Ligand code: B12
Ligand code: SF4
């Protein structure tokens with residue numbers, strides 16, 4: 477530069493250029509789908525509020541707490557105007573088993589939040605300023621599927637999952653809300669379920685009471701993960717051999733049959749050693765015999781810690797009641813006599829009765 481010449485500042489990147497760069501960063505960081513939407517009123521908040529009012533959230537009281545914020549996606553972090561919405565595949569080709577696919581490896585909240593924070597840093601650097609923003613994965617008062625549909629990532633399946641036409645639904649969702657003008661994508665308007673009703677028919681506990689209406693109180697995912705109390709007796713048989721979560725309504729979906737992907741071996745969601753290839757009965761027996769320190773060591777960094785050891789023991793008892801054999805009676809009697817937790821004991825007694833038929 478010649479002395480005395482004015483410094484030519486680079487023009488601020490346009491909203492289109494920032495969006496192009498943000499998407500390139502998101503894919504480079506490892507996300508599988510990326511879309512951008514403007515924040516504003518959440519289109520499906522009336523459905524959400526009806527669902528809450530009708531008690532279909534069961535004991536998930538935390539969903540009601542941020543209810544007013546869920547009406548408008550600008551409210552969780554005032555000042556923000558746009559969201560980069562991402563999806564991360566957790567694989568749908570591994571055989572189904574006692575633990576839902578999403579929960580077999582590392583906790584997705586940790587993995588995705590770290591990736592979204594990195595995206596935030598890169599977007600701020602492109603914008604040439606500290607951009608106000610916050611990552612959301614699951615836990616904030618945001619209707620993530622609503623936001624994802626608006627960002628063009630897919631449609632609401634009749635099983636309520638968001639489905640992408642080239643990936644199916646075995647992916648997590650996350651969002652980075654930002655105070656930054658970005659070019660937006662078209663919302664996904666089509667409903668590609670058509671006349672199919674496979675998920676509704678396949679649900680073992682009839683939790684999908686109408687297309688896109690889930691009664692969480694009947695859903696195995698809720699019963700085995702979120703519920704802290706006794707599992708209603710009439711729903712225990714339907715749980716079958718599922719110890720944590722449920723993939724049935726996604727397994728039967730033609731979009732997953734066709735488009736779900738293999739997970740690479742080094743994926744954080746590949747099954748941890750404790751779970752790899754284990755059948756329901758073996759895992760249930762191991763869980764029932766586990767001490768708290770053994771549990772903490774085996775499930776460090778796993779989403780399964782959410783159910784706590786007592787929840788997993790309760791689920792394991794239900795599973796043994798459903799798929800156990802006379803060989804399991806001894807173990808169940810030992811746990812019945814030694815287990816201090818009343819709730820776990822009640823399920824163990826139920827299971828033993830079922831195995832002995834009395
Ligand atoms: C609470 C919750 C649950 C509850 C309730 C599930 C539910 N369907 O509501 C329970 C514990 C049962 C659950 C289970 C599972 N969950 Co969950 N869950 C959530 C959470 C925290 C909130 C969802 C919510 O607001 N539910 C309230 C109801 C009313 O909303 P909804 O079912 O999503 O319905 C929306 C639309 O379908 C639409 N809608 C409703 N009715 C109608 C009617 C019509 C006509 C139309 C057009 C639209 C429409 O409006 C709703 C609000 O946007 C989200 C994360 C988040 N913050 O969003 C994850 C989330 C939805 N869960 C997820 C996953 C992976 C699961 C499981 C697959 C885990 C498993 N394998 O066990 C199962 C799937 C069960 C199922 N069939 O939905 C993913 C879904 C990813 C995807 N591809 O869609 C999310 C987004 C978490 C994440 N960050 O990745 N979950
Ligand atoms: S996750 Fe399982 S129990 Fe829940 S709606 Fe789907 S099939 Fe039914």
Ligand code: SF4
Nearest residue numbers: 633634669672675729
């Ligand atoms: S199984 Fe059929 S109805 Fe259910 S979500 Fe998939 S395409 Fe839609």
